[in-house]
Amino acid sequence: MPVQYTSIVEEHQAVRNAVGIFDISHMGQLVIEGSGAREWLNGMLTNNIHKLDVGTGQYTFLLNDSAGIIDDLIVYRIGEQSFLLVVNAARTEEDFAWMQKHLPAHVKLDNRSADFGGVAIQGPRLLELFHALFGKDMHPPPRNAIADLPFDGTKVSVARTGYTGEDGVEIFFPATDAVNFWNAALENGKPFGIKPCGLGARDTLRQEMCYPLNGSDLSPERNPIEAGLGFFVDLTKPNFIGRDVLLKTKKNGPREKLVPFRMKEQGPPPRAHYAVFANGERIGEVTSGTISPSLNWGIGMAYVSAAHAKIGAQIDIEIRGRKFPATIEKKPLYKK
Amino acid sequence: MTNVPDDLLYTETHEWVRREGDRGRVGISDHAQSELTDVVYVELPKMDRQANAKEAIAVVESVKAASDIYAPVKGTVVEVNKALEADPGLINREPYGQGWIFVLKLDNADDLKQLKDAAAYRTQIGS
Incomplete structure (x- = not known):
């Protein structure tokens, strides 16, 4: 394929x-x-x-x-x-x-x-x-x-x-x-x-x-x-x-949980291996990410430490040295 | 059939340059946009940034991948295409028009001689 x-x-x-x-x-x-x-x-x-x-x-x-x-x-x-x-x-x-x-x-x-x-x-x-x-x-x-x-x-x-x-x-x-x-x-x-x-x-x-x-x-x-x-x-x-x-x-x-997230602002697509932060502390890593074609918005999944793995929690995704805010969401990230 | 206008210069890394006096307007070729497809984000260079030839100064991201965009020759960034922030798909739709990325004030216009003409670029991409 x-x-x-x-x-x-x-x-x-x-x-x-x-x-x-x-x-x-x-x-x-x-x-x-x-x-x-x-x-x-x-x-x-x-x-x-x-x-x-x-x-x-x-x-x-x-x-x-x-x-x-x-x-x-x-x-x-x-x-x-x-x-x-x-x-x-x-x-x-x-x-x-x-x-x-x-x-x-x-x-x-x-x-x-x-x-x-x-x-x-x-x-x-x-x-x-x-x-x-x-x-x-x-x-x-x-x-x-x-x-x-x-x-x-x-x-x-x-x-x-x-x-x-x-x-x-x-x-x-x-x-x-x-x-x-x-x-x-x-x-x-x-x-x-x-x-x-x-x-x-x-x-x-x-x-x-x-x-x-x-x-x-x-x-x-x-x-x-x-x-x-x-x-x-x-x-x-x-x-x-x-x-x-x-x-x-x-x-x-x-110790860690896989969570879906959605970017808070329009910006670069999150991608696998980007670091995840909360309050300046590194808490995990993105495993999948993209711009969702249905939502025209950045989404992804990341493993984060269990203490931070809560729906609605605010996180930051580091992309080329800059932090972009995101929110931990419920599955699925897209519904018709 | 991919479009390679005769009046532009090209780099091996698929940027095009249009000479405008002592400046050069820069974008990516039709071939490059069709390989990337679906551009979803453009990270523009900072205004007034000085760049060496072949220095990565912008990023074009498609659904598929993130690609660095290089300064074709040495110069200073004097214009950036803010329209791409709201509509990055301009790069797909009008790679040689509204989809331009930045303008460099050239340190030395003679540097442009090191770039490829349309015929040489066509050979490179097998077009």
Whole structure:
């Protein structure tokens, strides 16, 4: 996926106001199956897999022994004892190795990343495009569900998920069908104002929603509670990797927290690695930042010391030696 | 097709200069703005600032990245384009017109001879 096809702002607006398509063929797909796969996987991931019916998915984390985030991913239950994990491209190998290391004899783990292509189609005109592509009588699965649907003589997996805050689907198909599907979607999407979208728009869209990006906001040095994502961790599960550390973090409170912020004045865009201050004291660092194309205003996320991580708190972002005031906000930073 | 006007001089770092007597008006080329896209902020140089050739004196920020803007030749900043503070997108829309960034009073007009003409700049950007 390129950074942009035409312009980050134009592509961003297409997703907010019409529909956009992203090539997500780079994402990793791991398939896990076998008797006991469900129980084993529940001990590897933070969210509760027992809540998943066949054909549904959830956002979850794969942690190391110190509860650091190896990856954030979506796990789909695609059969009684089979699961599809859609993971970050750059983490696929590491995810695989970590799970392989813990794999019991009766469970099978397959890296199928090279076999699949994929697109994300996102935006308020998604349903119109969906019907144009799949036929009037076909419907996309409900939010967070996944279903196999017939397309052009073959079968594709459609998940009602996304990374933009808009209604959307992520569609996976054999890698050999990728070009065909991409072209069909662009052609059928013309009446709805479809635009191909790149990494730049993906980044501004997800930042407005405060969705974290692995490698920027999440890393093996951060745990989900520090990242403000405890909602996707089920500490009532008796056992999963990282649980002991998370229980301690929860009890003592995290040292730092990831918070969204909004600049107080029009000015330069905040960017990753800028220092954050409060009352002249350094309290943290920006991990993501941009000018929000929807708000036309500077926004971002930063890890700050827990004492300062309060909604409404005043902070300063240091940009090229000058301090610019900002306010810690609630998620999301953009609402329609 | 990117626009490279014949009557301007250019730098390797994609600034253009329009000679106006003992002064030079400076902006960034059409090629540069189309690479950056979506300019969202411009940090203008301070008035009366003296700058050496190739010294970073302004910053143009797009959604994508922050880019330094260099003084093409030695001189003193005598005008800055305040309109860019309210409307940084002028750089995208009119890179050679209302999107100019600053004016330098040239220490030595002969320094301009070190810059590229339109043909040489076209070769550089493969246009």
